[in-house]
Amino acid sequence: MIAVAMIVVGVILTALGVWLGWRWHHSAAFGWFAYAPLSDQAFTISWPAPWLTLSVTALGALLVGSGAGYLLGARPRRPDRSGEAPADPDAG
Known part of the structure; x- marks a missing residue:
């Protein structure tokens, strides 16, 4: 359950980051400009x-990667169907 929540929050944050990047890159081409600038330097918003x-x-x-890794790591193992006895890991 926690892994699914991590994936959902991760997808939302990734989409938010992409949206913020797109919004910052495509600034508005309109605005209020009734007064002439006070200096030769243009005002830029510090964003x-x-x-x-x-x-x-x-x-x-x-978060998406961690949630997916947790889901893959937490799944149950399939039983060995080869018919052979498993090797003893303690035998040297």
């Missing part, structure tokens, strides 16, 4: 989108 996007996407991918 931590590259680091935030990378962190959220990486955390989501880590």
Whole structure:
């Protein structure tokens, strides 16, 4: 149950990271510009989108991978159907 929750949260975080990256990359081409700039330097909004996007996407991918690994590792083993006795791991 915890692995499924990890996968769901991971997919949501990965999608959020991709959305943040797309939104930051495609900035709006409209806005309020009634006043002339006070200097020759353009005002840019300080948005931590590259680091935030990378962190959220990486955390989501880590959760998806961890949840999938837990699901694969927790599944029951299939019985050996070869007919041979299993090798004794303690025999040297």
